[in-house]
Amino acid sequence: IMCGIIGIASNKPVSINIINSLKKLEYRGYDSAGLATLNNNFIDEKKCSGRVVELEKILFKSPSNGNIGIGHVRWATHGVPNIINAHPHSSEEVSVVHNGIIENSDELKKDLEGQGFKFKSQTDTEVITVLVTKLLQNSKPLESVFKTLKKLKGSFALGIIFRNYSDIIIGARRGSPLAVGYSNEENYLGSDSYALKSMTNKISYLDDGELCVLTKNNVEFYDVNKKKINKKIYTVSDDENISDKGDYKNFMSKEIFEQSETIKKCLSEYTDSLKKDINIYNFPIEPKKINKIILIGCGTAYHSCLVAKYWLEELTTIDAEIDIASEFRYRNLKFNSNNLYIFVSQSGETADTAAALDICKKNNVKTCSIVNVVESTIARNSDWVLPIHAGPEIGVASTKAFLGQLIVLYILALKLSTIRGDTDKKIYSINLNNLKKLPEAIKNTFKLESEIQLIAKEFLDAKGSMFLGRGNSFPIALEGALKLKELSYLHAEGYPAGEMKHGPLALIEEGLPVIVIAPKDKYYEKTLSNTQEVIARGGKIFFITDNNKRLLSTNIRFRLKVPHVDNLLSPLLLTIPLQLLAYHVALLKNCDIDKPRNLAKSVTVE
Numbered sequence: 001i002m003c004g005i006i007g008i009a010s011n012k013p014v015s016i017n018i019i020n021s022l023k024k025l026e027y028r029g030y031d032s033a034g035l036a037t038l039n040n041n042f043i044d045e046k047k048c049s050g051r052v053v054e055l056e057k058i059l060f061k062s063p064s065n066g067n068i069g070i071g072h073v074r075w076a077t078h079g080v081p082n083i084i085n086a087h088p089h090s091s092e093e094v095s096v097v098h099n100g101i102i103e104n105s106d107e108l109k110k111d112l113e114g115q116g117f118k119f120k121s122q123t124d125t126e127v128i129t130v131l132v133t134k135l136l137q138n139s140k141p142l143e144s145v146f147k148t149l150k151k152l153k154g155s156f157a158l159g160i161i162f163r164n165y166s167d168i169i170i171g172a173r174r175g176s177p178l179a180v181g182y183s184n185e186e187n188y189l190g191s192d193s194y195a196l197k198s199m200t201n202k203i204s205y206l207d208d209g210e211l212c213v214l215t216k217n218n219v220e221f222y223d224v225n226k227k228k229i230n231k232k233i234y235t236v237s238d239d240e241n242i243s244d245k246g247d248y249k250n251f252m253s254k255e256i257f258e259q260s261e262t263i264k265k266c267l268s269e270y271t272d273s274l275k276k277d278i279n280i281y282n283f284p285i286e287p288k289k290i291n292k293i294i295l296i297g298c299g300t301a302y303h304s305c306l307v308a309k310y311w312l313e314e315l316t317t318i319d320a321e322i323d324i325a326s327e328f329r330y331r332n333l334k335f336n337s338n339n340l341y342i343f344v345s346q347s348g349e350t351a352d353t354a355a356a357l358d359i360c361k362k363n364n365v366k367t368c369s370i371v372n373v374v375e376s377t378i379a380r381n382s383d384w385v386l387p388i389h390a391g392p393e394i395g396v397a398s399t400k401a402f403l404g405q406l407i408v409l410y411i412l413a414l415k416l417s418t419i420r421g422d423t424d425k426k427i428y429s430i431n432l433n434n435l436k437k438l439p440e441a442i443k444n445t446f447k448l449e450s451e452i453q454l455i456a457k458e459f460l461d462a463k464g465s466m467f468l469g470r471g472n473s474f475p476i477a478l479e480g481a482l483k484l485k486e487l488s489y490l491h492a493e494g495y496p497a498g499e500m501k502h503g504p505l506a507l508i509e510e511g512l513p514v515i516v517i518a519p520k521d522k523y524y525e526k527t528l529s530n531t532q533e534v535i536a537r538g539g540k541i542f543f544i545t546d547n548n549k550r551l552l553s554t555n556i557r558f559r560l561k562v563p564h565v566d567n568l569l570s571p572l573l574l575t576i577p578l579q580l581l582a583y584h585v586a587l588l589k590n591c592d593i594d595k596p597r598n599l600a601k602s603v604t605v606e
C-alpha cells in the first residue's frame with residue numbers, strides 16, 4: 001500500500017491535527033482514509049472510503065478526544081478501496097497504519113488463521129496487527145514490534161499505538177520513508193516532513209531497519225539490532241509559496257502559471273551574472289574523467305532524462321544513456337567508476353528510483369540526484385544533489401518540476417561542456433545568455449491559453465490522440481501524451497514523428513487529433529513531411545511551433561506559435577501548451593485535476 005502516515009503524541013487532543021496532516025498527505029493516496037486515537041484505554045478508530053473530507057465529517061459528528069493517535073491515507077494495492085480495507089487496522093489491543101507492501105502476507109495470514117486468529121480485511125497490513133497483538137500476550141510493545149518485523153518480508157513504514165500503553169507510538173521503517181518531528185510537549189511521525197511542516201520544522205529521518213518510540217516529551221531511536229541510537233535533527237527549509245492555491249482553481253493551474261517564476265528562481269540559484277558562469281562545483285567525478293552519464297527516472301522525470309540525453313550529446317563529448325528506474329534496477333548492468341549516475345525525481349521518494357540508486361551505491365559508483373525535495377531519501381542517499389528549487393508541487397501531474405528538472409539538466413550539460421573544453425568560451429557565454437530570456441518567454445507562452453481552450457473542445461469526443469515530435473521535441477511529445485492521459489483519461493500516444501510509418505500510422509483516421517511539435521530546428525522539414533503523411537490519412541493537426549512563417553497547407557486545424565528561443569531551450573516552451581491542453585481537456589471533462597483517478601503524487605511502492 002502506497003500511502004501517507006501520520007502519528008501524534010501530545011498533551012492535548014490530536015484528531016484535528018491528524019486530519020490537517022492527512023490533507024497534506026493526500027498527494028500520496030486518496031482512495032480511503034482513517035485515524036485511531038487512544039481514549040481511556042480504548043482504541044477509537046474512524047475510517048471512510050474516499051477523501052479526508054469524508055473523515056472530517058465523521059469526526060465532526062462523533063469527535064475523537066485522545067491525546068495520542070495515528071492517521072492514514074491510502075492508495076490501494078491489496079484489496080479494493082473500501083472502509084474495511086482502509087487503515088488503521090486495529091485489534092482490541094493495537095492499531096496499525098502502514099505504507100508499503102508485506103510480500104509474505106498470504107503465508108503469514110494462513111499460519112495465523114491456523115492458530116485461530118481472525119482477519120477482517122483483504123489487506124496485507126492486517127497481519128501486522130494480528131502478529132503484534134499475539135506477541136503482546138508475552139512481551140512489551142517494543143519487543144513485540146521487533147519480533148513482528150523479523151517475520152515480515154517487503155517494504156514498510158509503520159505507525160502503531162497500543163491500548164494498554166497509552167503514551168507511546170512506535171514507528172518503524174524498512175524501504176518506505178518515515179520522518180520524526182519534534183515540538184514542545186508534542187512529537188510526530190510522518191511519511192514526509194511536508195506533512196509535519198505546519199507543526200514543526202525540526203525533523204529526523206529513520207533509516208532502513210530503524211525503529212522509534214515516541215511519547216509527547218521524548219523520542220528514542222533503535223537500530224536493527226535493538227541498540228539505542230542518536231539521530232541527527234534537521235531544520236527543514238521554510239518555503240514561502242507552500243501549499244496555498246491562492247486565486248487559482250486548483251494546484252495544477254497555479255503550478256503551471258508559476259513556471260516563469262520557478263525557472264527564474266532556479267536560474268538565479270545556479271547562474272552567477274557577475275562572473276558570467278554557472279555555480280556548480282564539487283563534481284563527484286572530475287568532469288574531464290567522466291566517461292558516460294546514465295540518467296534514470298520514472299514518468300515525467302524520465303522524460304526530462306530523455307531531453308537531457310539530446311543536450312549532453314549536443315553540448316558535450318560525454319556519452320549519455322537513459323533508463324526507466326523500474327527497468328534499470330533489475331538489469332544485469334556493468335558498472336563503471338568513471339560513469340556518473342544521475343537520478344531525477346521530483347519527490348525524491350519514488351521507490352523504483354531510490355532502489356536504482358541503492359544498486360549504484362552497492363556497486364560503488366558516483367551518484368547525483370536532481371530533486372525538488374532536498375530532504376528526501378534520494379537526495380540524502382546520493383553523493384551529489386542538485387535541487388530544482390521549484391517549491392512544493394502538489395498537483396499529482398508534474399508540471400513545474402518537469403521544467404525545473406529540464407533547466408538543471410541543461411545547466412549541468414552546459415557547465416560540463418565548458419569545464420571539459422567541449423565548447424569554446426564564446427558559445428558558452430552565448431548559451432548562458434540565452435537562459436536569461438527564458439522566464440519572459442515562458443510568461444509569453446501563457447498567452448496561448450485562450451486558443452488552447454478552443455483546442456481542448458476538439459479533444460472531448462475523440463477516440464484517442466497522437467503527439468509527435470522529433471529530436472528534443474520527441475520527449476516533449478511523450479510528456480504531452482502522458483499529461484493528457486493522466487489528467488483527462490483520454491488515450492494518447494507520444495511518438496517520434498519519423499516512426500509513424502512503421503506502424504502507428506494505421507491508427508490515423510478521419511478527425512483523429514494529432515499534435516505536432518515542430519520548432520524550427522534541424523528536423524523541421526522532416527517533421528513537416530511526417531505531418532503531411534498524417535494529413536493525407538485524415539488526421540486533424542494541431543501544429544505547435546516557434547516558426548513565424550505560416551504554412552501554406554490549409555489542412556492544419558490549428559497552429560500555436562510559442563516564442564522563439566534557442567533550439568536547445570525550445571523543449572521548455574513547447575511543454576507549456578501541452579500542460580495547458582491536458583489541463584483544459586480535464587477541466588471540460590470535469591475530472592479531478594489535482595488528484596487524477598488511480599494515481600498518487602509520490603510512488604513509494606515498486
Ligand code: M6R
Nearest residue numbers: 299300301345346347350397398
Ligand atoms: O517524484 P518523481 O519525480 O520521482 O515521480 C516520478 C513519476 O511518478 C511522476 O513524474 C509521474 O509520472 C507524474 N504523475 C507525471 O505527471
